[in-house]
Amino acid sequence: MAQAPHYRALFLIADGMGDRPIPELGNKTPLEAAMTPFLDRLAREGECGLMDPVSPGIRVGSDTGHLALLGYDPYQVYTGRGPFEALGIGMEVRGGDIALRCNFSTVDEDWIVTDRRAGRIEQGTQELANVLSGIEIEGVACFFKESVAHRGALVLRGANLSPHITDADPHAEGQKVWESQPVSPEDEAAARTARIVNLFTRESYARLKDHPINRARQEQGLKPANIVLARGAGVAPHLKPFDTLHHTRSAAVVETGLIRGIARFVGMEICDAPGATGGIESDLTSMGKTIVDALQTHDFVLCNVKGPDLCGHDNLPQQKAQCIERIDAMVGMILQQAGKGLYILVTADHSTPCSVGDHSGDPVPLLIWGPDLRGDDTTAYHERACAKGGLGRLRGQDLVPILTQLMNVQEKYGA
């Protein structure tokens, strides 16, 4: 190679930014309606296109979308929500761990489920979860953590485990708690895992049924959260670390638990931005500063700003446009402070159209800006302009390779 300058890249994901034309915005999308001078400059100087996180038309989640954007094939590595639910609430999850989604539920003394959500319990679940810590069954460490309301996650760590087991949660009230069973009777690892789940269910009842919080709930006429019922077992994939896969030194400046969990799971260093809440009013100036700092010590920085997605879910197009304007200002600050040799990729992990109120399968806008690019005719950054851009229509898994080949860190495939 004639020269191999030291380049860095910012991979900026405006969560759920893609949208559809909205009448109250004059039939513009929030991104079209927003004033985005810095993003438009990057579009003018760089290259644009459309991107399908997994493949055209597929509605992805934040987990599958981010896996694809980081270069992993979700169809190969994503076996279910369990491990990502656990990651999302800050649990440590390692490749090979079995993870299950759980509910705090209410059962009577015959273990008939009287409320799958324990009266939609809001308070005290952390204290309840505390008494379930440190359980070890047949040499398998069981980690339980509460999530919001009645939800939680269970992680099993040990040898000879399998996710191919049935649920303990009977999925309906008036039913008796199910015995988890191996899907195939001859699957010894699954039989062992099911047995451990059943013992954990029993232990949860033993430790929770007379817990002071449950006694207090019953005194107030509330349903006690007297058992933990698990469902949806999945195995955490053994992923090659991001930096090993892509020859980078990566960091993540992200807001939500799930994205933070995924970033940590693939080995990225997590850089905390004070005031980055994941809400509409998140401190993006703080995020921008944290990104600029991270780019001093890392050559690949992942950033996810959650705001646009929230506005899409809540059908708030004006606020979505404002969120995007604040992201634009953050980009302006980074441009001013981050120095030379920087590539910036701006995209979304999926569209969250306000009219849909959920993730859609529409492609998302994409721009790549930095040194030594061919350029195209795009003069603004939004869905319709990007559809005419020189990058054409790409997939999520293409993005990191495009950046790493520009950065001169990608190994050649072949001779």
Next chain:
Amino acid sequence: MAQAPHYRALFLIADGMGDRPIPELGNKTPLEAAMTPFLDRLAREGECGLMDPVSPGIRVGSDTGHLALLGYDPYQVYTGRGPFEALGIGMEVRGGDIALRCNFSTVDEDWIVTDRRAGRIEQGTQELANVLSGIEIEGVACFFKESVAHRGALVLRGANLSPHITDADPHAEGQKVWESQPVSPEDEAAARTARIVNLFTRESYARLKDHPINRARQEQGLKPANIVLARGAGVAPHLKPFDTLHHTRSAAVVETGLIRGIARFVGMEICDAPGATGGIESDLTSMGKTIVDALQTHDFVLCNVKGPDLCGHDNLPQQKAQCIERIDAMVGMILQQAGKGLYILVTADHSTPCSVGDHSGDPVPLLIWGPDLRGDDTTAYHERACAKGGLGRLRGQDLVPILTQLMNVQEKYGA
């Protein structure tokens, strides 16, 4: 089908032609800067697009790139460089052969490696290789051929062989020659292959240590090339012949050993063009004549012109543009002489930007010209114009099917 006229196709690969804007060319790429009246005419009359040889962003080699362009999935058929190194130096390689990269090395009488490259020997390796011919071990034919300098390749042909063996080359001086071993002890084919490699290593020492060339080298104070050390075993894939796969009668007019080897490996007839050297000054008029002739007897002609890639590796943008102008003139000659019913596809196997000096992951320009096409708005053939072409962004493996369906020789997939 209403009618099935007899069509032919020229698949013209300008090796490494894709590039990035270059300041000394007025921020044009070499292809933009070059005067290419014939290619521009084809672009005007035909259809253009961008093409990723394997997938967007992936930096391919000449081997993986050409495999993909010929319709084979490199992720399925490319197991390593060994077989393609052997093909590249003109060895016969058949599907199932085990091929290894080799060095002429220097060992002392205890088989401690004192120079892995035998003093970077330049002369006499052909004579040394000659005494290693005709070796057969346990019914396995061993073929060895020298390459440039201290390099060579070993091909093992016989039943019950496996590439899953460790190297004989210890990869460091001061180390004893390694015994090749099966990666898994219970893999009998690998155990047999390792044993054969070890016997070949021994035989190479026996035949080389007192060879007159080595005696002469020692008298001159040079390191003797007294052993051949193999590494990087790979198995040559069983590829369906190109003509069987695509229903063509194909020929190849190509320059470099590697591309010639790949074309022969997939069963293409090789047509030699006198004066086609693979260098910048290669005789492209001769290549053009050979192509015109080949198109009289074959309906699919692959052509690879190496010059643009060399200029990219050496950061010679002006010369790269001149190479492209000479390719354009060759196309003009073919247009004049090849007759009717001809499709011409012009693309590159990868980009070799002058600013990078090596293969990059940038997409390459693509044009398809011939009868009965829809056409698009493209009026010139270069990277940025092609990005707006009607073909969109395609992959290497798409190209031959696009040609064969235009040629009316492709079988329907389904009923």
